[in-house]
Amino acid sequence: MIAVSFRSAFSRAAMTSLVLLLGVFAKPAMADDPLPVKVVVLSMFENGEPTGDKPGELQLWLERNPGLKEMPFTLGEYSLYYGENGLLVACLGGGIPNATASTMALGLDERFDLSKAYWLIAGIAGGDPEDLSLGSAAWANAVVDGDLVYEIDAREIPDEWPYGFIPLGASEPADGPQDVSTGWTLDTISFSLNAGLSEWAYQLTRNTPLLDTPAMQAFRAEFINYPLAQRPPFVTRGDTLSASTYWHGVKLNEWANDWLRVYAGESAEFMTSNMEDSGTLTALHRLGRADRVDPNRVLILRTASNYTMPPRGRSAAWSTTADYPDGGLGALESAQRVGQPVVDALITGWDNYESTMPQAQARVPVVFDTDMAIDDWAALLFLARHPGIELLAVTVSASGEAHCEPGTRNALALLDLVNPHNQIPVSCGDEYPLDGYFVFPVQWQKDMDTLSGVTITPSLRDPDTRHGVELLHDVLASAETPVTILATGPLTNIAQWLERYPGDQEKSDRLVVMGGSLDAPGNIIVPGFTDDNPNTRAEWNIYVDALAADKVLRSDLQIELVGLDVTNHVKVTTEFAANFKTRVDNPAAAFWDAVLDANDWFIDSGEYYFWDVLAALAVIDRDRFCEGEMLGLAASYEETDEPWWPTSDKTMPENNWEGTPRRHFAAVSAGVIEQRDGDKNTLFCRDTDAEAAFRLFVDTLTGPSSTEPVSEMNGGSKGD
Missing domain, CATH: 3.90.245.10 (Ribonucleoside hydrolase-like)
Incomplete structure (x- = not known):
């Protein structure tokens, strides 16, 4: 108990110092009243220029939301883009370190009032072929970190183990019930999102038309053992695993499914793999402690640009570095197409949603x-x-x-x-x-x-x-x-x-x-x-x-x-x-x-x-x-x-x-x-x-x- 109390006290002191330090760097020389932000869209990477060339996760948002003005962001990887309607679009940079640092810097930027903002993390991901097809979009219920783990070299895994990862605090792989209560950093391993907000977003967007190209169709046709992987893209709900390592393969896909259930509960369903979200959520939850943001107003939308394991006849080594069909265009399109109606609904309904979070309508x-x-x-x-x-x-x-x-x-x-x-x-x-x-x-x-x-x-x-x-x-x-x-x-x-x-x-x-x-x-x-x-x-x-x-x-x-x-x-x-x-x-x-x-x-x-x-x-x-009119009616039947x-x-x-x-x-x-x-x-x-x-x-x-x-x-x- 003494060690825990000391660590908590130290964390609070360190957090206070970090807030003051980053606040100095983030604050403009002459600060006006902070700009009100209704929705923040977070993307993770861009190809080349922000607009006009091969799109990454940022470009479609900028091109399809006219009126956004570029703003410098010294502590980030890319500029920020703000609109008078209250939309703020940012690109964090790829990987958990970039995502964590950029999100924290944005949250401490005194140019913006983010206290009531909704956050939409929208990016591409690997998709579990047991659950998704290329270009499909999954609204997350939970984010689980896959880096905080005991790992054994693949050449030394015991024969009876399915893979070489062990949860912190446990003594064997996660392919069964696990007590991880003694593991450390539990507060940054698993994040549950607002279920009502996620369901609202899903119901709003579940019928969104999604791009499907011949290249996507040809690639998914190889996954003959995975019927859902062969379907045209669709919108669904499912959980996401975050790890800085770009992992791949049948065994690791099995690990990802097991891992989600250990940390997010037996009902969790691994569908997408990403390389940023646990870092972004960690920063947002830290910012929430200082009332800079509301971490209960976070949505995560991940879209499948590739599969997390190869089709039959292909090796994991080949599949890991294979090009995405159409450069992942289907997934990039889905992230913006599915996310945009949510952004629009939040902004146009701001009179209600500023103080009350949306919930799925009664059906x-x-x-x-x-x-x-x-x-x-x-x-x-x-x-x-x-x-x-x-x-x-x-x-x-x-x-x-x-x-x-x-x-x-x-x-x-x-x-x-x-x-x-x-x-x-x-x-x-x-x-x-x-x-x-x-x-x-x-x-x-x-x-x-x-x-x-x-x-x-x-x-x-x-x-x-x-x-x-x-x-x-x-x-x-x-x-x-x-x-x-x-x-x-x-x-x-x-x-x-x-x-x-x-x-x-x-x-x-x-x-x-x-x-x-x-x-x-x-x-x-x-x-x-x-x-x-x-x-x-x-x-x-x-x-x-x-x-x-x-x-x-x-x-x-x-x-x-x-x-x-x-x-x-x-x-x-x-x-x-x-x-x-x-x-x-x-x-x-x-x-x-x-x-x-x-x-x-x-x-x-x-x-x-x-x-x-x-x-x-x-x-x-x-x-x-x-x-019509109310009547008393009967149907005739006469035995003959x-x-x-x-x-x-x-x-x-x-x-x-x-x-x-x-x-x-x-x-x-x-x-x-x-x-x-x-x-x-x-x-x-x-x-x-x-x-x-x-x-x-x-x-x-x-x-x-x-x-x-x-x-x-x-x-x-x-x-x-």
Whole structure:
């Protein structure tokens, strides 16, 4: 205790002297009132001149933020650049010593008031190919130093050790639980960042279009054993390891993953390696002691310019010194493209953010019950990309158009297009309606199972093993706020859920359903499949499982019914498809563009509408996209001894969901929506803002403008 007290006292005295000393050098000869700084952007290196030549980490910030004025910075490696809007851009110099010294000098520079400034460290890094692809951007939750370590020469590592690094205070490598409490310099080994601030930045930027070049694509193609490394670049969250040594290789990549978990906790995920951030954070935390800066206002964005280990067939020695594809341009672009919206938001929102740090906006928690048909794909991508939606789970209603195995597999792959690190569970319900024998056309089912022949990278995740109804129940049970349920297929899962867990209704504030028709004509007439069917009023989702629909409509749930009466306002046209093609700038949009190409015949027929998409839009803005009236509704189903075989599947189990003999329903009335007496629990949608609907969909699936075309898949032909 005496030694600790002495060291603390000495550190305080030394810190005071350093503040006074550096203050003398940093203070201009004639100091005016300090310039107010709202955001500091820290880059680490530059190639050649600050502007006009081959860019490093500084140049793009200067060229894309006009109005910045150069200011001398004697104690730094580069000049400073300040704008009247409160933006200060600095380049620290590469490596931990440069970063530490430059940050400390900047923090003590009396020309600036940095007391309330936000700090954005934005630079390139090595990326773990298990987690990232070239050009991907990762917002850090934690920074861990990799230099403060016991090290054994590689030629003397014991055979049973995976590598020669030992945590300070420990006696063996970090590939397991470690007690490092007796190690020294613990205050500069691991830094946790403000989780709320990092999440806000991620949510703000997660759909940012990123540069992807042929050189980047060719290089990542070599990483055949690392599926995430082969994806187009994306934005995610993940932790960063800081070390002055430019390390490389499979064994050291294993060490980096272990090291992060020892010092930042078991939930830490190593994604990027950098050579400065622990030094920068050390300086900022020291400055925080003197109230010069607020170290709780720090963001770190690292982008992958290369991988931290080689591909198969390449040596670590080759990979360590290999040129970055396009000189790392993709990563340099990502650092500025992803960081700029955060800078802009902080500056424009300064009236609020000066005193209160931003937090991620509250999002609508949603469970999506879908039959994974063509319009469901678009709705799923919309839900996954919209910043106002928190998608909790996806349940597949396999009594609809897609079968269980392909339906869940495709849902997982589509979710990965938006965020390869997502953990949204996907599971399936029963493959047959509650009762009756009606099915969608077999040809449609084949087409939906194969995503209309459009190829897509399979997900690394497996479907959840729980029945869809059980997953829905478990998600609602663990939710902290009421959950919105969106159902865009037959209501088989929803009806079973209501039957098994009636108490769950209070956990859901609304059920949005795409289905039904009240005054508009039905849509179940399919030449060659439903010829001569007497039913002209039903909609497919309700027709296939009319019993389930009736149970749901008669429940106590608050329902919004997005039926044909309103979806007829949102026809998908060739003009829409052509305009959408010009906006494609990310893998999700590229997939949907390929689907539209594969279904041009459907668009040309004039029978394709944004059915499920409009229902998803209503989740976000009911007033705009679902104008209607409150009604009490029911779905018709009438048992018959005269089956309608053309739309029936004779291979269904003989017993229905209750274990009693499965019945046939009269085709003439099955699924017809009718008004009923009693509680008016359903908002029946009659009108919508069609122009706004298409605009919101496109703006959500794509970025504000197209830069470089990005593609995850090759457009395929229509499936058989």
